[in-house]
Amino acid sequence: MAVGVTHPVAVRQLTFVDTSRPTSALGSYPGSPSRLLPTTIWYPSDGGGPFPLVVFAHGYSVTPANYSALLSRIATAGYVVAAPTYPMLSGQPAGPTETVDWDQLWPDTWFVTGKVLDLSTGGDPALGGRIDPTRIAVAGHSDGADIALGVGCQPFRLDPRVRAVVAYAADLGYLGAYQANGRPILHVLSDHDDYNPYDQAIGWDRGVLQEPKHVLSLWNAAHGPPYSNPADPHFDVVVRVTVDFLDATLKAHPETMYYAALDVANHAALAAFG
DSSP states (O other): OOOOOOEEEEEEEEEEEEEEEBOOOBBBBBBSSEEEEEEEEEEEEEEEOOOOEEEEEEEOOOOOOGGGHHHHHHHHOOEEEEEETTTTTTTTOOOOOOSTGGGHHHHHHHHHHHHHHHHHHHHOOTTTOOOEEEEEEEEEHHHHEEEEEEHOOOOTTTTOOOOEEEEEEEOOOOOOOOOOOOOOOEEEETTTTTSOOHHHHHHHHHHOOOOEEEEETHHHHHHSGGGTTTTTHHHHHHHEEEHHHHHHSSSTTHHHHHHHHHHHHTTTTTEEEO
């Protein structure tokens, strides 16, 4: 599977409805017997494929639109990227909240993964035959990183279709019940994260997180901008290392992590592995 190719990208907005699970009431919102999951999909628009799939989980009180610069850049490297808007966590249709329906975020992710794969197998005009169902990663930022870790490394939340995990700006020890299972993990931390104290988060990674792992620390970096704002000096490093990790784990090009190490070493004022 080719790496180093830049593709033009198209974007689709779809809404998936899971009628098997309800959305809880909150405040003036009365609840619903189903779960509405608006989903943004970025994909290479120049034909070819099938491409690996990356399912992205957003953080608290935001939507995938906040990460459009990051996710479109990943797609240009030859990935289909699907990002649901999570009920309640996003503030839609109520909230935001990290308590009401919190445990539903993992089934939401499984459900959206399946619906996107159905587009590929079902002959969708844009995505029919374009996704490789054997090459799937889950990624997320902040609360979304916890979602990603659960989908990849918690036995009771595991999606066996997932082969790799990317976690941005989170203390992964928060979830508990981590179980190493051979899935590679890229964890990117910000040393000036207002929500996840760096020393605690990196300490958990060094003491608990098992191989195969890649831990990237960003220096003088905040919680959000390195992952969402192209003007942030760390943003391009985050994009390049993420793509290198995905190329290594989903496209079977392990040499790209060597390139990532060289890249980070050449930007030592911004980041470091380890």
